[in-house]
Amino acid sequence: MLTFIGLGLFDKTDVSEKGLSRIRNADRVYLECYTSRLMGATREGLEQYYRRPVTPLYRSDVEQDPDAMLEEATTKDVVFLCAGDPMVSTTHADLRIRAASRGIPTAIIHAASIASAVCGLSGLQNYRFGKSCSLPFPQKNWFPTTPLDVILANLSQRLHTLVYLDIQDDRYMTVPEAVALLEEMAAARKEKIPLYVGIARAGSDEPVVRAGPGELVRACDFGPPLHILIVPAELHDMEREYLEMFAGL
Amino acid sequence: MLTFIGLGLFDKTDVSEKGLSRIRNADRVYLECYTSRLMGATREGLEQYYRRPVTPLYRSDVEQDPDAMLEEATTKDVVFLCAGDPMVSTTHADLRIRAASRGIPTAIIHAASIASAVCGLSGLQNYRFGKSCSLPFPQKNWFPTTPLDVILANLSQRLHTLVYLDIQDDRYMTVPEAVALLEEMAAARKEKIPLYVGIARAGSDEPVVRAGPGELVRACDFGPPLHILIVPAELHDMEREYLEMFAGL
Numbered sequence: 173m174l175t176f177i178g179l180g181l182f183d184k185t186d187v188s189e190k191g192l193s194r195i196r197n198a199d200r201v202y203l204e205c206y207t208s209r210l211m212g213a214t215r216e217g218l219e220q221y222y223r224r225p226v227t228p229l230y231r232s233d234v235e236q237d238p239d240a241m242l243e244e245a246t247t248k249d250v251v252f253l254c255a256g257d258p259m260v261s262t263t264h265a266d267l268r269i270r271a272a273s274r275g276i277p278t279a280i281i282h283a284a285s286i287a288s289a290v291c292g293l294s295g296l297q298n299y300r301f302g303k304s305c306s307l308p309f310p311q312k313n314w315f316p317t318t319p320l321d322v323i324l325a326n327l328s329q330r331l332h333t334l335v336y337l338d339i340q341d342d343r344y345m346t347v348p349e350a351v352a353l354l355e356e357m358a359a360a361r362k363e364k365i366p367l368y369v370g371i372a373r374a375g376s377d378e379p380v381v382r383a384g385p386g387e388l389v390r391a392c393d394f395g396p397p398l399h400i401l402i403v404p405a406e407l408h409d410m411e412r413e414y415l416e417m418f419a420g421l
Numbered sequence: 422m423l424t425f426i427g428l429g430l431f432d433k434t435d436v437s438e439k440g441l442s443r444i445r446n447a448d449r450v451y452l453e454c455y456t457s458r459l460m461g462a463t464r465e466g467l468e469q470y471y472r473r474p475v476t477p478l479y480r481s482d483v484e485q486d487p488d489a490m491l492e493e494a495t496t497k498d499v500v501f502l503c504a505g506d507p508m509v510s511t512t513h514a515d516l517r518i519r520a521a522s523r524g525i526p527t528a529i530i531h532a533a534s535i536a537s538a539v540c541g542l543s544g545l546q547n548y549r550f551g552k553s554c555s556l557p558f559p560q561k562n563w564f565p566t567t568p569l570d571v572i573l574a575n576l577s578q579r580l581h582t583l584v585y586l587d588i589q590d591d592r593y594m595t596v597p598e599a600v601a602l603l604e605e606m607a608a609a610r611k612e613k614i615p616l617y618v619g620i621a622r623a624g625s626d627e628p629v630v631r632a633g634p635g636e637l638v639r640a641c642d643f644g645p646p647l648h649i650l651i652v653p654a655e656l657h658d659m660e661r662e663y664l665e666m667f668a669g670l
Contacts, residue, residue, distance in 0.1 A: 176541070180437055181531055188533070189441060190434035257533060259541030265663050268544075272666050280541045282430055282533035282624055284437070284506060287547060289531045292425070292508030295517075298536060299555070303580055304548050325578075331552055375531055414514050417521050 174245040174271045176258035178283025181375025183212030184221045191281040195222045199248035202241060206231045207263065208255040209339070211398055212376055226253075234263055238270060245276045257285035286400055289374045290334060293381050295414025296369070296404055302331030307350050307401070308338045320357040323365065323403045335401040344397035347372065347382075348390045351401070355386045369402040369419060370394055383419035423494040423520045425507035427532025430624025432461030433470045440530040444471050448497035451490060455480045456512065457504040457588070460647055461625055467502075475502075483512055487519060494525045506534035535649055538623045539583060542630050544663025545618070545653055551580030556599050556650070557587045569606040572614065572652045584650040593646035596621065596631075597639045600650070604635045618651040618668060619643055632668035 175194055180186025187195070195201055203215065205228045210218075219226045229252075233241075244250050258264050258280050271278050291298045305322040319335060326333045335354075337345035347370030358365050365386060372380040372394035382392045383404075407415070415421035424443055429435025436444070444450055452464065454477045459467075468475045478501075482490075493499050507513050507529050520527050540547045554571040568584060575582045584603075586594035596619030607614050614635060621629040621643035631641045632653075656664070664670035 178533065183439075185439035185442070186437050186531070188429055188435050188437055190432075192438060193434070257537040257541060259544070260537060260547045262546060262659060264541075265544045265546075265659055269659070269662055269666055279626070280538075282435070282538045282541065284427065284531035284533060285537035287537045288506040288509060288534035289529075292506060292513075292529045292531065295508070295514045297511060297514075298509045299553050302552050303550065303578075306548070329552070329574075377528075410511060410514055410518070413518055417518055 173249050173277045173279070175251045175279045175281060176264060176268065177251050177253050177281040178257040179210050179253055179255050180283040181256065181286065181289060182373065183210065183376070184218055186284060186375055188281065188283060191283065194281060195251055195253070196224065197249070198224065198251040200244055200250045201226045202229050202250065202252050203227065204229050204234065204252060204254040207261040209398065210255045211373065211396065231263070234267055238267060242271055242274055242276065245271060246274065257283050260285060260287065284375060286374055287334065290371060290400060290402060293371050293374055293379055294369045294402055294419065295411055296332050296402060297408065297411060300332050300405065301334060302326035302329060304334040304336065306336040306338065307345065307353060309340055309345060310353065317357050320354065320361065320363070323354070324363060327403070327405050330405045332405050333403045335403060337399055337401060345399065347394045347399045347401055348392065351386050351390045365403055367404050369404055369415065370399065371402070372397070372399045374400065381419040383415040383421040422498050422526045422528070424500045424528045424530060425513060425517065426500050426502050426530040427506040428459050428502055428504050429532040430505065430535065430538060431622065432459065432625070433467055435533060435624055437530065437532055440532065443530060444473065444500055444502070446498070447473065447500040449493055449499045450475045451478050451499065451501050452476065453478050453483065453501060453503040456510040458647065459504045460622065460645065483516055487516060491520055491523055491525065494520060495523065506532050509534060509536065533624060535623055536583065539620060539649060539651060542620050542623055542628055543618050543651055543668065544660050545581050545651060546657065546660060549581050549654065550583055551575035551578060553583040553585065555585040555587065556594065556602060558589055558592070558594060559602065566606050569603065569610065572603070573612060576652070576654050579654045581654050582652045584652060586648055586650060594648065595646070596643045596648045596650055597641065600635050600639045614652055616653050618653055618664065619648065620651070621646070621648045623649065630668040632664040632670040
């Protein structure tokens with residue numbers, strides 16, 4: 173059996189009771205380390221908490237050589253851990269399909285995802301979010317403006333946009349970096365993004381949430397990662413009141 | 422202090438370790454009973470599990486008479502429990518604003534939300550969802566077609582739509598009922614919704630996920646609530662493969 177278990181947002185205690193009990197009873201515990209990170213936990217800390225060895229998995233392990241893990245799952249109880257809620261990433265969906273193709277039973281144990289946590293942290297209403305987008309680090313000769321297209325299309329429909337910020341190895345895009353990139357893209361197109369909401373360390377005891385125009389949010393110190401960004405559309409009254417109260421608008 | 426704690430999707434073990442420990446140490450435990458339900462749990466079962474009395478809250482308690490609860494939270498450690506992830510509902514945001522206006526410290530402990538769980542259950546990619554909508558039970562002289570407008574706008578942008586199904590007291594809209602309503606709305610406008618994905622009991626050990634055209638999904642028995650519906654846009658290859666494997670497409 174192969175069970176995908178979400179670990180939630182920040183530290184070892186964000187896993188559900190259901191998930192923790194399955195991990196502690198598993199024959200083998202794998203931890204997916206490449207699509208996201210549990211910033212408030214170390215692998216050693218997780219091993220102590222689970223009372224089980226935890227084997228890290230990198231992209232090539234899952235996308236190119238999953239055979240050994242799948243072989244194990246034909247006879248043993250294998251759990252596949254990841255930050256957030258499983259399957260938000262394509263690579264997990266692919267692995268579940270491969271497992272099922274071999275006749276391996278699969279299951280998912282859900283956990284908190286940043287996709288819904290941002291609603292609570294910002295007060296922006298879930299049903300007002302349009303399509304989300306990802307903002308990659310700019311590379312030489314490659315500066316995609318797709319994120320801006322998504323944001324502008326959402327704004328024109330009065331919808332908020334959740335902007336996932338790039339992670340490259342140990343480099344995490346910050347909210348100020350992201351705002352600077354989007355402001356540059358917008359300026360090049362003579363567009364103006366009126367408001368941003370930056371969020372850092374969702375799920376921790378000390379999340380930072382700051383709302384304001386680009387120049388203000390760029391100047392904030394959000395502290396350590398992970399960061400995420402929202403570009404809100406025109407605010408409803410209660411959304412505005414919430415941001416004034418909890419995000420310094 | 423007032424802490425909003427999400428209970429996750431289905432039963433008492435879907436709460437996070439962090440949430441459970443705060444509940445067990447709280448002075449007072451309230452359970453919000455009107456925006457959603459934890460179908461795999463009873464209040465008595467939760468009380469045993471938490472080793473704490475649990476006071477149910479109905480809409481009027483929270484929206485009209487929250488003063489007693491807020492007064493308590495000025496001196497005691499009060500927790501406010503709800504199914505799913507807190508704050509996805511406007512009424513929670515309002516309560517948090519009221520608490521903060523009185524100078525009461527507040528916090529949120531996140532949990533799994535149906536909004537991200539549907540991605541894992543259906544294999545439909547998170548970033549391809551547009552604005553979501555709610556489908557109410559039809560009432561005499563009132564048959565809103567807003568949900569259809571949202572679905573058609575999303576389809577025209579090749580985006581999936583998550584359709585929240587109505588809960589009225591102890592009446593839960595089922596996937597077949599929802600599909601029948603949408604097919605009726607679409608027919609009246611000479612539109613055709615090509616595909617549906619119905620999901621029942623997300624987060625339980627036996628979720629049901631079925632994909633297909635309206636006439637097929639309407640004929641499926643999804644079993645007990647809660648149900649939720651997705652109207653997918655044109656599928657990517659892996660989404661199609663996932664639905665074929667796990668949803669009988």
